[in-house]
Amino acid sequence: MLQTLEEFLMDMRWPSNAYVKETGFKELYVRISHRFLEGAMRKALDIARVAARQKGKGRFTALVNRLREKYPDLCLYVECVESKVCNNADIKIRLQSLGTR
Numbered sequence: 001m002l003q004t005l006e007e008f009l010m011d012m013r014w015p016s017n018a019y020v021k022e023t024g025f026k027e028l029y030v031r032i033s034h035r036f037l038e039g040a041m042r043k044a045l046d047i048a049r050v051a052a053r054q055k056g057k058g059r060f061t062a063l064v065n066r067l068r069e070k071y072p073d074l075c076l077y078v079e080c081v082e083s084k085v086c087n088n089a090d091i092k093i094r095l096q097s098l099g100t101r
C-alpha cells in the first residue's frame with residue numbers, strides 16, 4: 001500500500017524514494033536527496049515523476065505551493081517536465097516563480 005506524500009515526508013527513513021498517493025495525481029514519484037543549491041548542500045524533495053489525473057487544473061501548482069508553505073526549508077527539485085500544453089521555456093519560468101530549483 002502506498003504512503004501519502006505527507007506520510008513519506010514525516011517518515012524520512014530509507015528507502016528515501018517512493019511512489020506516493022496524492023489527491024489529484026495518477027502518479028507521483030519522489031525522493032529525498034541532498035543537492036548543491038545556491039552555494040550550499042541542502043536537503044531536497046526531488047519530484048521525479050508526476051502525472052495529474054486531469055491536466056490543466058492547477059494540481060501541480062497547488063502541490064508546490066502547499067509544500068513551500070508547510071516545509072519552507074525543504075528545497076523542491078523538479079527533475080523532468082514533459083508537457084503537451086506548454087513549451088519548456090514556459091515551464092521553467094513557471095517553476096522558478098513557484099520557488100523550485
